[in-house]
Structure formats: structure tokens, C-alpha cells
Amino acid sequence: MFKGSIVALITPMDEKGKICQQSLKKLINYHIKNGTSAIVAVGTTGESATLNPEEHSRVIMLTLDLADGRIPVIAGTGANATSESILLTKKFEKTGITACLTVTPYYNRPTQEGLYQHFKSISENSDLPQxxxxxxxxxxxxxxxxxxxxxxxxxxxxxxxEATGDLSRIHLIKQYVKDDFIIFSGDDETALDFMQLGGNGVISVTANIAAAEMKKICSLALKKDFNTARLINQRLMPLHKVLFKEPNPIPVKWAAKKLGLIKTDTLRLPMTKISNSTKTILNQILEELKLYP
Structure with missing residues (x-):
């Protein structure tokens, strides 16, 4: 159902921290134009932790409306309480959302049995692909x-x-699941290696500001042209790294603002503005990659 470069979309906000619909529309059009395979709305990069429940649902539905059937939208529906995740998932049934991305319950530190029962309960209470x-x-x-x-x-x-960056997990999983079970990288630095080992694509932070390049890398990898894909990925490697020099999405929001994709790089506390030292490094990389319009 899904493959290639999927963007873990940032959530644009105005100076007061309210959702900026104009910037969101611009971002969605940018990804459609540059061949991104799908959008994940309100995942980790979308600041799910600092949006209230009403805003969480609103941003996802707004993304779906603005996409207008032109690109699949995946809803972030994770929570640290199973009942909350079920309620959030059920909200998007029969809306046009194509799937849900559900993070493991955070802070609780459940056992493997607890994790199994958590996801099993969500599966049993919704028909949406998980x-x-x-x-x-x-x-x-x-x-x-x-x-x-x-x-x-x-x-x-x-x-x-799978966002551990542990490439050995691909083989461990693939040998025991059906061929149609999709395995995405959640780590831009190792995503190409991940795909070379059998992964289906990446849910990417870098794609927020280098959508065409990430799409090209993934398209080449899916065609088994890893040599050409690696040449592009080597150019992007400094960008992959600097986007995690400070907690995500601090650097990528600043970069998106600099590239004119969003109006402000506003974040909500406890996330704070990017440091001057990271700005300097990131700006130099954006210039070297010729990402400025």
C-alpha cells in the first residue's frame, strides 16, 4: 500500500502558536509537486506531544482536506493510554485517512506482553490499517x-x-512476516542501507525540506539502483545529521522557515528555539545543497 519517501510532516504555527493553515497548505502542495508518496500528520515531528486532543484531530483533518485526495494521509494516533489511542484511531474511520501510525506507549515502559495487548486492542477496535x-x-x-x-x-x-537505526532488525522481522508487511525506516541517516536490506521506504524528517531528493533516493533504491541513490544520499548526509543536532523538530522547522515553506519556526514549550551554532551549520548546508529557492 505504501512505499518510498513518506514525510513526517511538521505542524506549522503562527507567532502565537496557533495552527497556520496557509503554511500547511503550502507544505502539502510542496510535497505533491515533489513526488512524496504520503504524508504522516501529527507524528513526533508534527509535535503531537504539545497539541491538545482537539488540535490533534483538527490538524489531521485539515491536512486531509487540503490534500484533497491528491496524496495519501496517514494519521498519527499514538498515546500512552490504550483507551485514548483507540478513541483517537476511531475518530478517523470513514474519513479518507488511509492508515494510522501508532507509536509505542511512552513513559509507561510496558512489557512486551503489554505492548502486544496494546496494539492488539487497537486492531480489534478499528478497521483502519495500523x-x-x-x-x-x-x-x-x-x-x-x-x-x-x-x-x-x-x-x-x-x-x-522502525526508528532505532538497528539494521539487523530488518532481517529478523522479514524472515517471519508475510511479503506484504511493510517495513519503513524512521532514521534518515540509515534509510538507504535499510532499503538495500529489504525495507520498503522511509518516514522521513529530511523530506520536509528536501522532498525531491528523498523521493529520488527512494525511487532509485526501489529499482535496485543503489549506486546512484548512494551518490545523492552522500550529499544529503550532513543534512540528515544536523537535523538531529537538536531535538526534532527544532532544526527542521527553522530550515523550513528559511526556505520559505512556512511563515514561522514557532514551537511550543518545552521545545525551544534553535541555537545560533546549529543555525550557522544548517544554513551552510542548505546553501551547499542549493535548497534555497
Whole structure:
């Protein structure tokens, strides 16, 4: 159902921290123009942790409306309470949302059995396709391959975003799941290697500001032209790295503003503005890559 470069979309805000619909529309049009395969709305990069429940749903539905059927929209529906994640997921049934990206419950640090029961409960309470999301550096818990393999047998769990950067997990998962189970990288630095080992694509932060380049890398990788893809990826590697020099999405929002994709790089506390030292490095990289319009 999904493959290639999928963007983990930033959530643009105005100077007062309110959702900026004009910038959101501009971002969506930018991704459609540059061949991004799908949009993830209100994931980690979309600042799900600082949007209230009403805003969370509004941004997803606004993204769906502005996309207007031109690009698939995946809704971020993770929560640290299973009941909350079920309610959020059910909101998007029969709306046009194509799938949900559901992060492991954060802060609670559940056992593997707890993780299995969490995702099983969501699966049993919604017909929407579910993509698991494992990012232990953010959540404090790790969805291990053995649990992923068990979950892949459930009716509407269709894939995983694996953001550990551990390339060995691809083989561990792929050898025991069906061929149509989708495995996405959630780490731009290792995404090409991930695809060379059998991954289906990447849910990307870098794609927010280098959509055409990420699309090209993934398209080449899916055609098994890894040599050409690697040449492009080597050019982007400094960008992959600097976008995580400070907590995501601090650097990428600043870069998107500099490139004219959004009006402001406003973040909500406890996220703070980018440091001057990171600005200097990032600006130099944007110039070297000729990403400025």
C-alpha cells in the first residue's frame, strides 16, 4: 500500500502558536509537486506531544482536506493510554485517512506482553490499517522483533516504522512476516542501507525540506539502483545529521522557515528555539545543497 519517501510532516504555527493553515497548505502542495508518496500528520515531528486532543484531530483533518485526495494521509494516533489511542484511531474511520501510525506507549515502559495487548486492542477496535511505530529513544520502551512478528499476524497491522537505526532488525522481522508487511525506516541517516536490506521506504524528517531528493533516493533504491541513490544520499548526509543536532523538530522547522515553506519556526514549550551554532551549520548546508529557492 505504501512505499518510498513518506514525510513526517511538521505542524506549522503562527507567532502565537496557533495552527497556520496557509503554511500547511503550502507544505502539502510542496510535497505533491515533489513526488512524496504520503504524508504522516501529527507524528513526533508534527509535535503531537504539545497539541491538545482537539488540535490533534483538527490538524489531521485539515491536512486531509487540503490534500484533497491528491496524496495519501496517514494519521498519527499514538498515546500512552490504550483507551485514548483507540478513541483517537476511531475518530478517523470513514474519513479518507488511509492508515494510522501508532507509536509505542511512552513513559509507561510496558512489557512486551503489554505492548502486544496494546496494539492488539487497537486492531480489534478499528478497521483502519495500523502501522506500528518504534522509537525507543523517545518513548522509553522498545518493540522488539519477536513482538512485531506476533503483531504482524493480526488482521489490520500492515507494517512498522522502525526508528532505532538497528539494521539487523530488518532481517529478523522479514524472515517471519508475510511479503506484504511493510517495513519503513524512521532514521534518515540509515534509510538507504535499510532499503538495500529489504525495507520498503522511509518516514522521513529530511523530506520536509528536501522532498525531491528523498523521493529520488527512494525511487532509485526501489529499482535496485543503489549506486546512484548512494551518490545523492552522500550529499544529503550532513543534512540528515544536523537535523538531529537538536531535538526534532527544532532544526527542521527553522530550515523550513528559511526556505520559505512556512511563515514561522514557532514551537511550543518545552521545545525551544534553535541555537545560533546549529543555525550557522544548517544554513551552510542548505546553501551547499542549493535548497534555497
Amino acid at each position: 502501522i506500528l511505530y518504534n522509537v525507543p529513544a523517545r518513548t522509553g520502551c522498545d518493540l522488539v522483533p519477536e513482538t512485531v512478528i506476533k503483531l504482524a499476524k493480526l488482521k489490520n497491522i500492515i507494517g512498522i516504522k
